[in-house]
Amino acid sequence: MAGTGRRRRWSTDDILDAAVELLRTGDAESFSVRKLAATLGTDSSSLYRHFRSKTELLRAVADRQLEAAMDGYRPEGDWKQRITALAGRARDVFGRQPQLAAVWGRYGAGGAGSRLIAEELLQALRLSGLPDAEIPVRYHRIVVLLTALITSEAGMGGLTSEEYEQGMEHFRVAVLGADPERFPALAHFARDIRPLGVDRPAAFEDILADHLASIDAVIGVVGESVGEAAERSTNPAS
Known part of the structure; x- marks a missing residue:
């Protein structure tokens, strides 16, 4: 029958859906376009x-995840x-996918999901009472902070149990075994310092x-300055 040997033509949405599933079920660090193509039964050139x-593919996947995270969101409080x-939603969606978290932190995503997050952050900051001139800077700092925290936490979550134990051993040697003459402060606080991975969620x-x-x-x-300026304008002799 004519056409039976032709490969299916995958849409962009099909490719992104397959990439999300592959990242969810597989090793994110080993994700590749070639592996995704094999999953779809095609070759890399078609993707x-x-x-x-x-990177462009992963940015689109990250944005798809952000869009899903915002599904059903209603601003409260x-x-x-x-x-x-918002931070909790972004954290949940990237928490088990360190590669996507790193892509989001390094490049941002730039699609509908990112715009939804940006819009809600900016709306929240406007509600705070900040002057409009302050909002873009504060917005940028919040995004930098969130991407750094989420990327760091996702990286810890991607460790195998063996890698985690090796890290704990290195920590014990570095901290508990510190020479008190050379590292007096470290030796003093050594037994109270916790490994970074232990209290990362609370941090x-x-x-x-x-x-x-x-x-x-x-x-x-800012509010005090505005109040003082208003008082001076009504009482210029004061």
């Missing part, structure tokens, strides 16, 4: 008609609660909360 590089909720939440509190402090200072 490069849709994406010029592996004050501006800090909204930003914390994520604390660091984000501290950053949002620092924005709150700026809002307070």
Whole structure:
């Protein structure tokens, strides 16, 4: 029958769906366009008609994941609660995929999912009372902080049990075995210092909360300055 030997032509959405599934079920570090093509029963060249590089493909996958993470999202609470909720969604979607987290942190994504995250972050910051002139800088710092925290946490989550144990052993040697004459402070606090992977989830939440509190402090200072300026305008002799 004519045409039975022809390969199926995969759409961009088909390719992204397959890539998401491959990353979910396989080893993200070994993900490749060739492996994805084999999963689809085609060759790499057919995928490069849709994406010029592996990085471009992964950026599109990352954006697809962000879009899925925002599905059903409804803003609730004050501006800090909204930003914390967004951080949690991004963290959940990338938490088990260190390669995607690294791509998002390094390049951003740039599609609909990224725009949804950006829009909600900016809306939350506008609700905070920050002057418009301050918002772009604060937005950028929050995104940098989130990508760094999520990428770091995802990297830890991608370790095998053997790699984790090796890391713990290196930690014990480096910290508990420190020469007190050369490293007096390290030796003093050695038994209270915890490996980075142990309290990373709590550290994520604390660091984000501290950053949002620092924005709150700026809002307070701006509010006081505006109030003082208004008082001077009504009482010019004071």
